Amino acid sequence: MKFTVLSLFPEILEAYFTSSIMAKAVEKGVVSYANINIRDFAADRHRTCDDAPYGGGAGMVLKPEPLAAALDSVGAGCLRTVCPTPSGRLFTQAYARELSAEREVVLICGRYEGIDQRVLDLYVNDEVSVGDYVLSSGEIAAMLVIDAVYRLLDGVITKESLEEESFCGGLLEYPQYTRPEVFRGLRVPDILLSGHHANIRQWRREQSILKTKKNRPELLGAADKI
Numbered sequence: 001m002k003f004t005v006l007s008l009f010p011e012i013l014e015a016y017f018t019s020s021i022m023a024k025a026v027e028k029g030v031v032s033y034a035n036i037n038i039r040d041f042a043a044d045r046h047r048t049c050d051d052a053p054y055g056g057g058a059g060m061v062l063k064p065e066p067l068a069a070a071l072d073s074v075g076a077g078c079l080r081t082v083c084p085t086p087s088g089r090l091f092t093q094a095y096a097r098e099l100s101a102e103r104e105v106v107l108i109c110g111r112y113e114g115i116d117q118r119v120l121d122l123y124v125n126d127e128v129s130v131g132d133y134v135l136s137s138g139e140i141a142a143m144l145v146i147d148a149v150y151r152l153l154d155g156v157i158t159k160e161s162l163e164e165e166s167f168c169g170g171l172l173e174y175p176q177y178t179r180p181e182v183f184r185g186l187r188v189p190d191i192l193l194s195g196h197h198a199n200i201r202q203w204r205r206e207q208s209i210l211k212t213k214k215n216r217p218e219l220l221g222a223a224d225k226i
Contacts, residue, residue, distance in 0.1 A: 001102065001153055002032045003146050004074050005139075006067065007109040008049060010035035012139040021157070022150065030155045034074065038062075041069035050112055059113035067108070067115065071123050074106060081106040081124050083115065084141035086134050088127030095128065096148040107145060109138030170219055174207040 005013050013035045017026060025031040039047040043065065050060040071081070080102045084091075099105055108115065108124065120127065130141045151157050177188045191203045212219050 001030070001100070001150065002034070002104040003150070004034045004036065004076075004079075004104060004106045005109060005142055005146075006036045006038055006070050006074075006107070007139055007142070008038050008111055009109075009137075009139055010037050012137070013109075013143065016143050016146075022147075025150060025153070025156050028155060030153050031150050036070050036074060038066050038070050041066040041073070053113060057113070061113050062111060062115045062119075064116040064119050067119050068122070071106070071108075071119070076106045076123050079104050079106050080126075081108070082126045082128060082145065083108040083110065083120060083124045084130055084138060084145055085110055085114065085127050086129050086132075088129040091128040091130050091145060091148070093148070095126075096145075097152055099145075099149045100152040105149070107142040109142050111136075111138055169208075171208040172212045172216060172219070174204040174211065 007013060016022060017033050017035070022031065026033065038049055042049050049063055049066050051063050053059070053061045071077075080099065082099070082105060084107070108119075128145065130144045135141055152162065177192060181188050181193070189203070191199055194200070209220070
């Protein structure tokens with residue numbers, strides 16, 4: 001799968017693609033990527049990519065000409081194109097799975113007050129929000145989307161690990177423990193040391209329900225249907 005990312009600061013993204021599990025996925029050929037600098041498509045000698053908003057207001061808006069030219073250069077009109085933005089629909093695990101089926105995804109990293117709406121109208125398939133908050137860096141939001149998607153690809157993470165995670169089956173993941181058995185007076189639950197796998201599975205299910213009820217009770221209704 002290929003991720004093509006359009007950004008004013010591609011150096012932020014380069015470190016992500018060349019580190020940790022992502023670097024291994026790239027090395028194995030499971031993932032490929034292209035970081036495109038929007039400034040390379042600006043027409044003036046100052047490489048201007050932003051301007052004041054029509055109608056007034058604070059901040060600046062990304063200009064349509066350089067961004068559209070950058071999108072044209074990567075064939076965005078024929079590819080799934082995503083723009084992370086606070087005004088988009090909520091980014092979810094289900095949507096991440098949907099994107100993981102694409103052969104290539106184009107992501108636009110916003111900055112300042114946003115992107116000229118005409119670019120969104122002409123090129124973008126999905127506007128997605130990574131949460132109910134605002135970031136100054138569209139690169140961070142794009143990396144969040146990419147990270148949730150690429151780890152679902154075959155050959156990145158084991159199937160068993162994916163099946164035990166939060167949102168698999170509609171619940172949050174149960175608590176995890178490792179050595180030592182006692183840490184600062186707190187013991188690992190005896191059930192996890194019992195070797196009784198059926199009881200452990202039942203305990204984990206119960207703990208997942210309790211954690212979901214405490215932290216994300218709105219998920220319980222959906223989980224009951226699975």
